[in-house]
Amino acid sequence: MATSAPPRFCTDYSKRVSKCQKCKMQLEKGILRLGKIIPNFFLAAKDPSKPPPDMKQYFHKNCLFEMLFKARPTTKVIDDTEEIEGFEDLNAEDQDEIKKLVDELVEKRSKDGPAEPKKTPAKKKTDEEKGEVAETPSRKRKAEEPAKSKRPTEFNEESDFNSFYKFVKVCNVLKEISSKSEKSAAITSLLQKKGFDGDLMLWLTFLIRESDKRNYNVSDETLIANFAKILDMDQAKIQKYVNKSKDVAMSISHAHEKKVTNEKSNWSLQKVDRYLEKLEKLEDEDAILSHLKFAAKRFRHDELEVLIRLIRKELDTGADASVILKGVHSKAPTVFEADGLDNVVDKYYNNNFEEPKKADSKKKFEAPKSKKSRRQQESDDSDGEESEEEEMSDSESEDENGSDSESGEENISGSDSDDVSEISSDDEDGSPKKENSPKKLARGTRTRPRGNDGNIKKKEECPPDMEACRYGEKCYRKNKDHLEEYWHPSR
Incomplete structure (x- = not known):
């Protein structure tokens, strides 16, 4: 069976309306088109020994060359205008553009270099076959190599997250x-959607x-001048829209909507990026007009508006760099100011905005200290004081042969214990019980304060015709009116 021949190319002016095989838009009658001639395997040849008949696939000029620019090095492309059948029948202007x-x-x-045939990798010998057990230098280098970046190098242009229409909606x-x-939250929501595979660098x-x-x-x-020619409108009319709205992109978009009824395009963010990259290189006025016309024929009015805003570098989202980057990560604005956008994208894909904190080696090996509550510490202190008081009272009782001390000097614990016994040990007959040794105070028990005469102070109460100050004894005010109006306990 005969092998298929490489494709050939042709060109002419469209004799009737057809469809471009790349963008699926119409090739209007009389427009310049380029064709790719390939074998038609759907039609069986009458003689099996001969190759199948030819078929032609027609494209817009720019659509075909866009495919050829992205073709693999091994793919057959147009190397010379002599390879294009019908090239000599074109007018001089179209010949110059194709050339x-x-x-x-x-x-x-030529810059990419010739395609190298793939070589089958030779089988590597194991260390046992080589008779080597020690670690080789190559293995050491691999161990010392840093971890590879998780940042993707290629993106699926057909993905919804790489769609230019998706960008317009956002x-x-x-x-x-x-x-x-909320603007930052909208960016976060986009990035956290299931299956997000968009080119974050282009989005940002x-x-x-x-x-x-x-x-x-x-x-x-x-x-304004170019789109007036593209839309076949009076330039003064578009300028009138601009003067009224103060918005060039919106004015051109409205004019485009009235003249052209396109559906949403299938352009990707990557294709728009290539479009802008080519626009940067154009200086000739006619070339710029042709380039803008190419987009105007394929974009819907809202997509064209955003494209013009990208060209004018003023996107009217009301979100500055800080707002957008906070949607990526809270630390992204700081990284952007210090290291640029490329480092923000690297940190996003490698998930290293948060640097790991180094643990202190001293703290790491210290035994954890048991934390005590405040009540436990107070109880421990009170137990220590009580034990000291018991020792003091025992020593005093031994010196006096078991008799209690009746001197005028009283220690605090002794006086408190007497107070507690007087208050809590009264019988029904009113006779208090005597104890030979000072009693241990119950935990949490408070004694009543004594006056200068040694008697227990009675609790002061606010007179009925006054209002008690909320600060009580701790009141810091010295205003006479305040002191007369509010009741304060004696200090």
Whole structure:
């Protein structure tokens, strides 16, 4: 059976309306189109010994070259305009545009280098086969190598989280929210959604416009003039919208909505990034016009508005860099100011915003001290004082041959014990009981204060015609009016 031949390429002006195989948009009649000629395996050849008949897949000029720019090094692409069938039948302007694209494609592939065939890795001998038991230098190097970054190098452009339309919706949500904390929470919610595989670097670059260092050679006057030509409108009419709304992007979006009825596009964030990267390199006015026209024919009005805002570097979400980055992590704004956006993304994917704290080696090996409550400490202190008092009273009783001390000097514990016995040991007949040794105070028991004459003070009560001061004895006021108006206990 004959092997399939490499694809060929052709070009002409569309004879009827067809569909681009890349963007699925219409190829209008009379428009320039490029075709890829491939074998049609769906139609069986009459003679099996011959290859199947050819079929043509038509594309927009930019759509085909976008595919060729992303093709693998081993894929057959256009290396010269002579390989394009029908190239000589085109007008001079279209020939020049295709020739520029071919030159850019050849230059890119020459920088990437020729494709190297994959080699089958040779089987490595084990240490036992080599007769080596000791650790080899290569093994040591592997052990010393730092842990690999978890940051992805490739992203799925077809994922919903890499959709430019998704980005437009998020911008609208941020615009409607007034609270900064809620804006940050919206970013957090996006990143924490199940299966999030978006390119965080592009999300943050688009949301934080000051992080985009590219310089687009497109002024507001250029945008208004070019879109007036693209939409076939009077430039003064668009300028009138701009003067009224003070918003170039919104004015062009409204004009686009009236003229073009596109559905939402299937562009990815990566494709928009490549679009902006190419716009930065364009300086010719006609090339810029053609580039803007390419997006206007494919975008819906709200997507075009956000694209223009990205070009003008003023996204109207009301969220600055700090608000957006707080949605990533609370420490992300500090990292952004110190090390830049790339380090924020690295720390996000490697989950190392929180640096591990080093444990103190001394504290690590110290035996943990048992914590005592305040009540336990007070009880321990009171037990120590009571034991000292008992020893003192025992020694005094031994010196006096067992008789109690009746001198005028009384120790505090003795007087307190007498007070407790007088208050709590009265019988019904009123005769107090005498004890030979001082009693041990019950824990938590308080004695009544004594006056200068040795008698127990009676509890003072507030007179009925006055109001007691809330601070009592601790009142710090010296105002006479206050002292006369409120009752204070004698100090």
